[in-house]
Amino acid sequence: MIIEMKGIEKAFSGNKVLKGVDFSLEAGEIHALMGENGAGKSTMIKILTGIYERDAGDIHVHGAAVHYKHPKEAEDAGIAVIHQELNILPELTIAENLFLGNEQTSRFGWLKTKEMNERAKTALEKLGLNMPVTRKAGTLSVGQQQIIEIAKALETKAKVIIMDEPTAALTGREIDTLFETIRGLQEEGVSFIYISHRMEEIFELCQRITVLRDGTYIGTERVKDLTFDDVVKMMVGREIGERFPSNKAVPGKVKMEVKGFKKEGVFEDISFDVKEGEILGIAGLMGAGRSEVVEAIFGYRKEDSGTLLLDGKEVNISSPKDAIDQGLGFISEDRKSKGLVVDFTIAANLELTNLSSISSYGWISAKKQTELYETLVEKLGVRTSGPKQSAKSLSGGNQQKVVIAKWLTMEPRVLILDEPTRGVDVGAKKEIYNIMVELAQSGVAIVMISSELPEVIGMSSRVAVMHEGRLASILDKSELSEEKIMHFATGGDKHVSK
Structure with a gap:
């Protein structure tokens, strides 16, 4: 050993x-x-x-x-x-990162830059990475x-x-x-x-x-x-049954429609809709523009052109506040920088999207604050020592549950989830899947981005596949397979079929 x-x-x-x-x-x-x-x-x-x-x-x-x-x-x-x-460290070169804390120096303390560059080149070639070692690591x-x-x-x-x-x-x-x-x-x-x-x-x-x-x-x-x-x-410690719960919701009327969304150099000609009770998956390789599209929908970034309709009415969303006011919820893939204020308590994080429901005339009701915490913690099964526990001390799965919990009491019309189970264990994944299905069955329209193909196939009613900033195809449930999704994600048949 x-x-x-x-x-x-x-x-x-x-x-x-x-x-x-x-x-x-x-x-x-x-x-x-x-x-x-x-x-x-x-x-x-x-x-x-x-x-x-x-x-x-x-x-x-x-x-x-x-x-x-x-x-x-x-x-x-x-x-x-x-x-x-x-x-x-993004501003240092590849070689400088490789030898960070292990710098090679002469007996006079001068860096042996040439030697480190040569050793870095050899080390990377051995691992199949051929590129200039003087390139900045952040690129x-x-x-x-x-x-x-x-x-x-x-x-x-x-x-x-x-x-x-x-x-x-x-x-x-x-x-x-x-x-x-x-x-x-x-x-x-x-x-x-x-x-x-x-x-x-x-x-x-x-x-x-x-x-x-x-x-x-x-x-x-x-x-x-x-x-x-x-x-x-x-x-x-137990069997959790089927890996993906069955969504028995029958998709109803179109809840949100995206028409001709474009952001120069990022994505273009993005058109799709999502119905109430439906989970629409968005798949594609890293860099395909998936997150950028939903961030534009939610007002994190501004599209150059395109139209967004909610319940058939055109809306203008130029900020996340506008999106929230229109009934959109957004769970970012980066929960630590966009989903949570990690130095805040659990209770304080839950309040961020629910201030209007627990306050009046600028004063927060302690009773409503406690009720909000107890309701959401019980509903999602967050493992916590209490409302004053800091968010950063929670495990990854419990942090993600808190992020999801923030949006539940606002009863969103449309909920966007970007990599909802990244870094989450199998038990917590099942709990998150159950929450998604419950929301869909209550009529919420859900858009889910995921890099895990079994998750995309198991949870989605339809899947929109992106390739290099464009929609490659929209696949119905009966058409879904890992091979077919990857076919379109890698550039096969560059057209949209609905």
Whole structure:
């Protein structure tokens, strides 16, 4: 074993978050670490890498007992972490990012820029990335930045790489490239701890899986011996039934219609409608213009031309406030910068879109404030210690539930969800799917952007597929398949069929 953790325990303010957790990693293994949001995965990794001090338990690396006090000690021992939010400095070059904190200098302290550029070029070529290393890192795609982070880890001589939700913002092609890179390094003896909520990836890439639940070690199994339902049951402690709930709502009249939306250089000729009780999926590769279109609808950005109709009447939306006044709700893909004020309490976040219902003459009613919190927390099953808990202390799944909760009491006519389950565990996903179906059955028209094709197919009544800023096709439920969506998303048959 390269790494062996036994009986790891950790508590914060008397709250036990890890209760005797075990974990082991073999040489040249890709090992999935899974569990619902808040299960203790991040805490365990932070203990392994010296960010947190463990309360009890033993850690052995290469057979020797270790007790890292700082992440640099773990890095020096060959353990590197690539976080979900990449540590790329956009204004530095690729080479400068690659050697950040590990700069090569002469004995006089001068940077060996030429040597670092040459080493960076060699490192990237090895990982299949051929581009000038003097290029600014901020100009790269997220997938390319991910490869830079791997190269950076390898420059520190890492033999263990921990990856947290590495594909959350990647396109299908970038995921394929990343997997090829991981497998190539695996053949060279590099081991990976792979944290992801995307079940398909686990079955495609990993050899073993360890599951945590509520800070408790549930077990370690060979992936080949498990089914999707087996893993779900280990994670949530119960069977959750069908992966996607059935939407029995019969689509009614057109609720929102988009006609000829155009933004120069971003998207053009975008026309579609969504009916009450319908979930319209929007699919496409990263950069296809999906988020930009819905942001224009909601007033985050201004389209150059086009018409928006709600219930058959033309409306002019030039700001998010206009959109809210017209009964539109919007759940952004970036919940931390656009969905939540992370330093606010849960109660304060819920109030942001509901001030008119809980206040009068500029004064907030404490009673209505409490009722709002209790109603929404109960309805969505948010795991929280109370209304005064800060949003940033919640797990990803519970943060997303708070974002969704903000919009429910305003009873939107149209709800736009951009990547609603990104970074959310399988149990929380099912809860979010149920909420979407309940809203649809109550007559709300829903527009959902998702990069997960099983989610798009499982939840949508129809799917609009985008390619390079244009609508490539609008597919009915009976036509939906991953192959067909990808056909249009990659430029096949560049026309719209309704």
